[in-house]
Amino acid sequence: MDTIIRIDVGAAKGPKVTKEAAGKYAGIGGRALTSTVVAAEVPPLCHALGPENKLVIAPGLLSGTAAGNSGRLSIGCKSPLTGGIKESNAGGQAAQVLARLGIAGIILEGAPAGTPCYLVTIDKDGVKVADDQSLKGLGNYALIDVLKKRFGEKVAVISIGQAGEMRLPAASIACTDMEMHPTRHAGRGGVGAVMGSKGVKAIAINDEGCKTREPKNPEAFKAANKVWIEGLKKHPVTGGGLPSFGTNVLSNIINEAGGFPTNNFKTGQFAGVSKISGETCAALETKRGGLATHGCHRGCVIQCSGIYNDAEGNYLTKQPEYETVWAHGANCGIDDMDAIAMLDRLDDDIGLDTIEMGATVAVAMEAGLLKFGDAKGAIELIKEIGKGTPLGRLVGSGAGAMGRAYGIERIPVVKNQAMPAYDPRAIMGIGVTYATTPMGADHTAGYAIATNILKVGGYVDPPQGRGPDRAVAQPPDRDGSHRFHRHVPLHRLRRPRPGRHLPGPHRPDQRHAWPVPHRRRRHRPWQVHPQDRARLQQGCRLHQGRRPPSDVDEARSGSAAQRDLHHRGRGTRQSVQLVGFLIGGRRARS
Amino acid sequence: MRDLEIALPAGDPRREEALAVLQAGFGMEARVGMSAREFMREVLLFTDDYIENVISTVFLDDKPVDDIDRALLAEGSRLALSAAMPGLVGAIMRRGSPYASFREAITHRGEGHAGADSPESGPDKEEATTIIVTVKMFNSVMRDRGPGVLARGIVLASGRAVELCDAIGIDTPPGISQGLDSGEANLLRLSIVVSPA
Numbered sequence: 049m050d051t052i053i054r055i056d057v058g059a060a061k062g063p064k065v066t067k068e069a070a071g072k073y074a075g076i077g078g079r080a081l082t083s084t085v086v087a088a089e090v091p092p093l094c095h096a097l098g099p100e101n102k103l104v105i106a107p108g109l110l111s112g113t114a115a116g117n118s119g120r121l122s123i124g125c126k127s128p129l130t131g132g133i134k135e136s137n138a139g140g141q142a143a144q145v146l147a148r149l150g151i152a153g154i155i156l157e158g159a160p161a162g163t164p165c166y167l168v169t170i171d172k173d174g175v176k177v178a179d180d181q182s183l184k185g186l187g188n189y190a191l192i193d194v195l196k197k198r199f200g201e202k203v204a205v206i207s208i209g210q211a212g213e214m215r216l217p218a219a220s221i222a223c224t225d226m227e228m229h230p231t232r233h234a235g236r237g238g239v240g241a242v243m244g245s246k247g248v249k250a251i252a253i254n255d256e257g258c259k260t261r262e263p264k265n266p267e268a269f270k271a272a273n274k275v276w277i278e279g280l281k282k283h284p285v286t287g288g289g290l291p292s293f294g295t296n297v298l299s300n301i302i303n304e305a306g307g308f309p310t311n312n313f314k315t316g317q318f319a320g321v322s323k324i325s326g327e328t329c330a331a332l333e334t335k336r337g338g339l340a341t342h343g344c345h346r347g348c349v350i351q352c353s354g355i356y357n358d359a360e361g362n363y364l365t366k367q368p369e370y371e372t373v374w375a376h377g378a379n380c381g382i383d384d385m386d387a388i389a390m391l392d393r394l395d396d397d398i399g400l401d402t403i404e405m406g407a408t409v410a411v412a413m414e415a416g417l418l419k420f421g422d423a424k425g426a427i428e429l430i431k432e433i434g435k436g437t438p439l440g441r442l443v444g445s446g447a448g449a450m451g452r453a454y455g456i457e458r459i460p461v462v463k464n465q466a467m468p469a470y471d472p473r474a475i476m477g478i479g480v481t482y483a484t485t486p487m488g489a490d491h492t493a494g495y496a497i498a499t500n501i502l503k504v505g506g507y508v509d510p511p512q513g514r515g516p517d518r519a520v521a522q523p524p525d526r527d528g529s530h531r532f533h534r535h536v537p538l539h540r541l542r543r544p545r546p547g548r549h550l551p552g553p554h555r556p557d558q559r560h561a562w563p564v565p566h567r568r569r570r571h572r573p574w575q576v577h578p579q580d581r582a583r584l585q586q587g588c589r590l591h592q593g594r595r596p597p598s599d600v601d602e603a604r605s606g607s608a609a610q611r612d613l614h615h616r617g618r619g620t621r622q623s624v625q626l627v628g629f630l631i632g633g634r635r636a637r638s
Numbered sequence: 639m640r641d642l643e644i645a646l647p648a649g650d651p652r653r654e655e656a657l658a659v660l661q662a663g664f665g666m667e668a669r670v671g672m673s674a675r676e677f678m679r680e681v682l683l684f685t686d687d688y689i690e691n692v693i694s695t696v697f698l699d700d701k702p703v704d705d706i707d708r709a710l711l712a713e714g715s716r717l718a719l720s721a722a723m724p725g726l727v728g729a730i731m732r733r734g735s736p737y738a739s740f741r742e743a744i745t746h747r748g749e750g751h752a753g754a755d756s757p758e759s760g761p762d763k764e765e766a767t768t769i770i771v772t773v774k775m776f777n778s779v780m781r782d783r784g785p786g787v788l789a790r791g792i793v794l795a796s797g798r799a800v801e802l803c804d805a806i807g808i809d810t811p812p813g814i815s816q817g818l819d820s821g822e823a824n825l826l827r828l829s830i831v832v833s834p835a
Contacts, residue, residue, distance in 0.1 A: 284692070284722040288778050295724060300661055300776040301731055304697040304718045305744060317700075322662040327777060331654060352724075470727045477740020478727060491726065 049112060049152045049261065050074060053175055055168065057246045058099050058158025063166060063177040070152045077109035079135050081153055082124025086133055089155075096128035096238070097215055097245040099159035105146075105206065105251075106154075112147025112261040113269075116277040119143045119345035121206075121223060127237035129217040129404075129446055130463040130488040136239045137492075139344040139353075140223030140232030141204035142251075146170075148258040160247035165213075169199075171254040183249045185210060187397040187434060188222045188230035191250060199252055201228050207250035209399025210434050212240030216444035217464075218404040219244065222396065225344045225353075231366040232344050235401035237465060237487065238446075280349045290352035291341045295370040296326030298469075303378070307474035309467070310378045311420045312410035313460045316471050320383025324373050329385060330354065337361045356389045365393040371491075374469035375406020380413060381420030390427055398434040400444065405430060407447040407466030415454035463488035640826045641791070642799070642811050648833050652806040656830050657784045659802050660775040663716070665793030665825065670767040674698060674706040674717060677771070682787060693779065694732045695720035701746035702731050704738060708748030711771050718774040770825070791829035799828050 052073065054066040073081055082104040094100035103125045110118035121143035127134035146154070149172060160166075165184040169176045183191060188209045195205055204224055211219035219240030222230035234240075263269035281287040289297045299321055302308045306316035322328060330340035338355040344366070354367030368376075368389055376382060376391040395402045409426045412418060418425035432440030442453055447466045451459035460467040465488030472479025478491065485493035646653050668677050674696060678684040684693065689706070696703040697718040703709045711717065722732060730737040738745060770793055775784055794802070796814055803810045814826065 284694070284778075285724045285728065289721055290724050292781070293777055297777050298723055298725065298728060300774070301695055301697070301718070301720050301723050302727060304700060304720075304774070305702055305731060305741070306700050307727070322658065325661060325776075327661050327780060328658060331658065335651070335655075474744050475727055475730060475741045476743055477730060477737065480740075481726075 049077070049107070049109075049147050049150050051150050052153045052155060053151060053170070054155045054157060055175070055177060055246075055248075056158040057156060057160040057164075057166065057177075057248065063160075065175045065177060067175075073152065075109075077111070077152060078106055078120060078122040079124075079137065081106040082122045083133060083135050085153065085155060086124045086126065089157075090126050090133075092126070092133075094126060096126045096131065097241060099157075101126045101242060101245070103156040103239065103242045103246060104153055105142075105156075106152060107143035107147040111143040112145075113263065114260055114347070115269075115273050116280060116347060116349040119347060121146075121234070123221055123234040123239050125237075125239055125242045127217075127239070127465075127487070128215070128241045129236075129238040129448075130465050132463060132486045132488070134237035134239060134487055136221075136234035136236045138221070138223045138232040138234040139348075140225050141345050142206050142223040142253060144345055144347065145204040145253045145255040147261060148255040149253065150258075154251070156243065156246040156248055159245065164247040166246075166248045168248060168251040169254070170251065172257045180249070185213065186249075188399055189397045192224060192228060192230050195250065195252055196228060199254060202256065203228075203252050203254045205230070205250055205252050207399075208240045208243050208248075209397055210436065211399045211444050212244035213249070214436060214441060214444065215241040215244045216400075216433070216441060217241055217449070218401050218408070218444050218446045220395075220399050220401050222399055225366065226346065229363075229366065229396075231396050233396065233399075233401070235403065236490065238401075240399050277349050286350045290350050293326035293330045293340070294352050294354055294367045296324075296329055296368065296373045298370045299325045299373060299378075300327070302374075302470065305474055307471040308374065308378055309460070309469065309471045311381045312379060312407075312414045313458070313467070313471065316474050318378035318381075318383070321378065323383040324377045324385050324388060326370070326373075329356070329367065329373070332385060333357070333367060338363075338367075340367070342367070356392075358389075359386065365389050365396060368392040369402075371469050372402040372406070375403050375466075376409070376426065377406075379406050379410045379469075380423075380426055382423045382426060383421075384423045387423035387427065391430060394427065394430045394434070398430070398444075400430070400433065403468050404446050404466045405443070407460060408443055408450045411447045411450045411456055411459055412443065412454070414458075415450070415456055417454070461489060465489050639793070640824070642814060642826055642828050644803075644808065644811065644828065644830045646830060646832050650832065652808065653785065653788075653830065653832055655806045656788060656802065657780055658805070659792075659794075659798075660773075660780045660784045660787065663772045663774045665770045666773050667793065668711050668769055668771050670712060670769045671710055674703060674709040674711065677711055677717065678706075678719070682773075682783065683790075684783065688783075692721050692782075693719050694722040695728075696733060698746050701744055702733075702738075702741060703746040704734050705748055706733065709746055710748075711769065713769040713771075715769075715771040716774070717771055718776065719779050720776040721778045723777075785832065788830040789832070791827045793825050794828050796824055796826060799826060802828075 050070045052068050052070055054068065056064045073084060076084060085104045086102065090102050091100050103123065106122050108118055108120050119139055120137055121140065122135060122137045124135045149170065164179045165181050166177050167180045167183060183194065186194065188207055191207055192205060207222050207230060208219060209222065212221065217238040219238055220233040220235040221240045221243055223232040225231050299308065303317050303321040308316060308318055308321065310316065310318040333340045333354050333356055336357040338357040340354045341351050342353045342355055343351040344353045355363060356365050356367050358364045372392050373388055376388045382388060392402060395405055409429055412429060413420045418429065429443055433444040434440070442449060446464065447459055448461045448464040462482045467482060467489040468491040470478045470491055472482055481491065481493050482489040487493060666681055668681055675689060678689050678693065679686065696706055698709045699716055722728065729735055730740045799814045800810050
């Protein structure tokens, strides 16, 4: 896996394909590769839909090998939604197939003349790019039906729907799963719009004649892979909760914690959660002849997906994921599982980020465009996008655009990207990720964990008052509401003098809870400078927080904590070892 | 409180559907002031091994619990039980999680109800008081231990018992209807027993 394919769609004589050695990008894959290429080659001030932006597609380093769960595909570019660097990723077959062809990455660059509709085909014989106008305007499902007839059912396809063609900021990129359904999406940040701006409708990849990648030290790799797979199967999450109930197993407990945003983040608990939970969904799938346990790519050990059939027992969509069920369910006040599954199907077909769409529909409900709980109205609203109507284009532009168009004050976005399914008022630590990642509200960044727990790149001890949750934990307003701030420049944060409270709308009964006690003066938390308060209040304001911040708890540890730490540390070391065996045959340092 | 029993034949798929009532919440009788661990051990009949190794996520009154010995039950308490959950937030919510500081604002701090903490409430008084708490069982806990709990009986309001019967497609037992007809907002102890194969 040492080849990078560049496709310059703006070349004078039509798309120019260049194969080059990985060179300075050798030894990295997936998210590391896509982000490194974007950081190195994309001017930060360029227009996200212009010729200077690049779309980078890369499988993980272990993709194409026999390593368990090595089928993740990363896609990076400058985001048309946030205006910053973006990494979005997906499951499906594409990563494995690309890697078996020896391809470390595909880079789409330049801007096409006119309005082409390119179909890129990649196999062991090379890369071809052809303008195929017959594919224009097709949804992902219809597109795959066409490509299936041409290439058979063993190819993997990366594609965009109508939303990507229209370059809408909420457009996703679809990857086909094992049944060749376009159900696995790199959803966030409008990566589909960037693919559309390059005029590329689909990339069909065929690895026929290629073999599984062989490690340089097969015995060591095999042994490490065995431990890795056994670990996944034994763990109560990857071997129990996820395969049995899917990622939507989270709904009940996040709801219980008051962190399940409901009705456009108005409250943190949804009365109808048991009707849309992972437990309910799995039972329904089984009853209708679908599958509650299913993988989205070959070699998946966890199998957290499923097959969702409609009431007549016909395939409708894959098992809707937690974020989708929350976004189109609780956040829109919808407790009808079939309606949520239909919305998931439409998002997949038109090529849309389900998180962004759920948030956008909820903002539209807040604006009075339709009522909370109106499942039929929500379905019609999403269909508008596929039709390309003016309203549809507005919806496909995301929650921020919808809120601005309708003059909504409270829009749950950070850097214009919709917040995912974890309310930071209840789980403040996740708010750190939303606030600090350059990618906007993104629940997958979360690198605070690395330094807090795994001690990667340094160590910050959360209970010592320097933890990242202190950075965003703000006192509630007089009415008990909380504010969440975006674009908080770190240089404008300051440490308060010991014993002094910053002026602000504290509630008197919480004076002792904020800031930290004097005895921690050496580790005083960062706070927002008063001069920034007014500007920050222009950011996203959310109301009706269920819980005010309370006293600092004592540092706690225990046997469960130690076990968790041990498992995670060991898992990371095992992954590092797998990479080591693959690329060098040596045991990586642990 | 009246007792009602629904018997299902072995292998009846309706038993799986009946489990759904456990995630929405049901009543169980408990002793005032007993801890979450005591409740799981003595009322739900979970083994210590199961409590330690499987029940890794516990909520009391919507607050994630780290110490199940300090989480005390009171009349109307809501106790939710789950296995380990995925993702960063799933890890944050676990008992004794190293990431617990991420949710410290909502963590259950072991504060009991007023009765349990007050000096006049001695052990004898607590033992003499029976309360009803709302229990929710999620994911594998519901699947593994739900049938046993259903067989021993759960406390439901008459209206919800009727809804349950409708949902799983069985005729409403006369006992429930009688309660409704009389206009009583009464509770009943419903058990769903699966006949041995």
